[in-house]
Amino acid sequence: MRRGLVLPFALVLSLALAAGLTELYDGLEAALGQVRLENPAQAVNALNRAQSLLREEGALPPVLRDAALTNLQEARQFVAQKSAVDLEARLLLVRHLVGKALYDAFLQAQGEEKAALGQRLARATGLPPALVAQARSAPPEEARRLLEARYLQAMAEDLGQALAAQSRPQAYLALARAYARYLIVQDSPQSRLKAQDFVQALALVSTGQPFRPEVQRLLGQVQAWRQDLLRLQTDQAPSPTEAAPPPTPAPASQPQASPPRPGSVGALFTGGLPEGLEEELSFLALEPETKTRLGEALQALGYGSVLDWLAVADEVRGALALAQLYVESGHFAQARAQLDYAHSRFRLKLLPVAEAYAPGVAKRTDLLFQRLREAVGLRTLDITVLLGELQELEERLLGNTLGPWHALQVQVELLLLGIPRSVFFILAAVLSFFPLYLVRITFGGRNVYWNLLGLGFFFLFLPILAEGLSYMGSILAEYGGLPALGALANLSVAQSLLAYWGWGLSVFLVVALAGAGLRGIAAQFGLLREREPEASRRETTPTLTSETIVEWDEEF
Template identity: 55%
Template sequence: MKRGVALFLWLALALAAPLPELYDRLESALGQVRIEAQNQALPALEQAQSLLRQEGEVLPPVLRDAALLNLQEARQALLRKSRADLEARLLLVRHLLGKALLDGFLSGTGEERAALLGRLARATGLPQPLVQEARSLPPEGARRLLEAHYLQAMAEDLGRSLSAASRPEAYLALARAYARYLVIQDSPQSTLKAQDFVQALAKVSGGEPFRAEVAALREKTLAWRKGLQPSPKPQAQAPTPTPSSPLSSPTQAPPPAPPSTPISPPPSPVQTAPAVETFYVASWASPELASQIRSVAYALGYNYVFEFLADLDRIAQTVGLASSALGRGDTESARAHLASGLFIFQKNAEPILSLVNPDLSEMVRKGFTTLYQAPGARVIDTFVLYDAIQELARQFQEGPRSTPWLNFQLFLLNLAGIPRATFFLVAAALAFFPLYLVRLTFGGRNVYWNLLALAFLLLFLPILAEGLSYFGAIMADYGNLPWLAALNNLSIGQGLLPYLSWGLSVFLVVVLATAGLRGIAAQFGLLKERGAEVAPTAERLPSTTLTSETIVEWDEEF
């Protein structure tokens, strides 16, 4: 009991670890990742993933899940010995942490603020003079200063990508620009979208022409940086009109007016027309709700409804891939697919679906998070999540409706992990006591009693296998014994083979119990042979003489 309380307190302290300490430990692990030493790099990546899973509560879920996904991709790049991809993934992980560090720095005070700024400088490569200047500025001034630095560095990285002599070099420079963008992606002056970077990176890695997309990103970056200093220009233009020439000013005023009027109207139709005219919302939605859905969809980059539905299919596909990975016992790949699905859902789908059915969309997000973190997730768990995603897509097209059975299944899905593992482990442990009593009761020399005991054993076998599978899952996740994850395949909820094995054990229970009980009934004279006549009672009266030869044990054969 004391050991369990101590473990609980240790876990609570670990989860409450501050962000600077988490960054230090992650950076220590990531610093050991080198493509030349895979034997050292793979355990370091596993350590970084464990840190994020167990102590990443201080990070926003979106950042933590994205970092875990990139760590999984870094592992694959390490196995492929792709230097550019490995470096790009580590850059993204560090800058995702940099985003959390920047937010903490802007909202922090005192020594905590200085500590966060120091880690931000290490994570994103800020020069020391800039760090000292940002430390002395108020939050808004520091934000604009750091944002301008990141934008300048992004423009330089995009320029290097355009002039790169090889695709790996262009890919790495573009990934570095994308990583810097992630730090300042929530800026109110932002003119870029993460999707633009992802599409450009896909073209670079896929061997397609990419320079037009990178050039457009660079132009938007420069325009964003230029828009950070709009204040000096109006002040410089304000004193220019002088009242000294009242007669000439009317003749000079009309020329500036015409250019200002055509510049302002175009943005409104350009922004609203695609969203209103092309993003179709079904007739079940009221005009106000339809307009709200369209505006959110346009802000997310969806000009057509089929683009949004395609992303929903991508989310469902990640759940299917996770189900396949769980079926073959590959929990790491399953978690990577679930993290990818959760990231896409939170980033692109939930803002729209929460307008359609906020309760169901929230339960789906919680289901993703639960399955991602749960030790001993089962294939049947992913079916519930897949059905919920399909139901959300159906409600988006047909309107919200009540789904009590699906809601109940999603509620049960939240019990996956430690609560469900504890239940089955306790049930498996308690099953040994009735098995012990069965051994005492039916463990004699009578073959029929032994058959009955064997039937009881097979009856309890599924719960023992389920408890053993959860024991392996917990030891693999928390005991640093990944090879025990193979015990997950003993669970009935994993696939066809365990299910058929359970059916075979039930069949054997029926056969053995029938044989044993029939033999016992025959021994006690409860069964009569066919065609045999029942003798009169008087003729079958037992002898009253008792000898030692007529005394037998109750569990022996007569």
């Protein structure tokens, strides 16, 4: 009975997931089709719609979703920079990341569901419709080998185009196409490659280094992979999950590096570091083992120089500066977009290198990035602290540090950023109404000097009220669906220059009003009589009558 219930439930669940994938791709295809450099505003809006589709719960597996969102965020930057090649490469990767989900679902689907998935898979990854129709009628394992062989053939063609390219942009785009196709079949038991191999080759192209030997090596691996697959099809061998064939030895002219250990960067390389990179590392005040790890990490990401890595750090700083500007002007959506882009670049291009020489600071910076991206009530000072963390990484590279004060600020930021800080200031603002009420009933009489003193107390509490109101506006803008209230963030001292000067003016008014009020009260009580001229003093004995009795808060 239980099994009879489980099978229909699994069938319904698979149908729902397949329907969600087809709808997702249809919406994504329509959105990406409107991304053109000729109309940047339309392109940005289309990318926003694509990101919204991918963020829907359960639309894609988390790994594929996060990778696609990162590429869409980078595509926004390339729209602003009007870089056609980079934009096309990112959109290609997004389509094939969704294509990976379509491919996996297609191999498991049945009937009309499989037909719908096959149509989207052909459009997403450029498969011939006739080949997809042939795969539909084949058993799952045979269909996998058939489609995988076609992807490998296309990868070989792309790598050949990269080798024959007359310019680096052409080579980069061809290599990006090969990488995108690899993402579809990366889980194959016959796979001889890793994603890092393509990332390293793309880095060589983009940094102006010789890339053809690496592309030639990739081409050889793809061809050997395809030969293994065709041999399996010819021999009708059992499923690779049951008995995987031994890999074909690499040609003698292209020695194959031993497979790297998990988590080992240095194992990706068979030779030493380039001479220029070794010379740069020799000037750094680091331990020899740390220099070795640093050099291997730089080489793994395709950096030919430490200066190239520092240039990427400057790029991340530029994105954070834009985020800070958007926060200051109240455009929080754009600010978070810049933060997302900066974090993705940091994780992809900076974090692996920083972990080689300052792992503690690198992890702390990554955590601060995450907290800022999720925090409510973002302020410009928060991004200033994050910029300081990036500078701390650079200082550690040079053997220096920003000191314990910066580290303390980071720890406080990590502890109180977001909801805790917002609740703290909102609570302080609410509680300040009680002393203001007491001030009103205490100093609200007819005595001018007492009134001045009460007014001074009001201006003393005014910055607290403004700060609490600013965080209330931020919360309602982000979680309450009232984006117009985000402008209240400009009341915060940590946000706006005008608020800072307003706080300074309120302090000045507190000093002036309290001084005037207290001086008048002191004069009324005779505490300043000794400063009067001697001739004006009169020795009189006051007589208390009903006419001379006054209230304590009245002027006398």
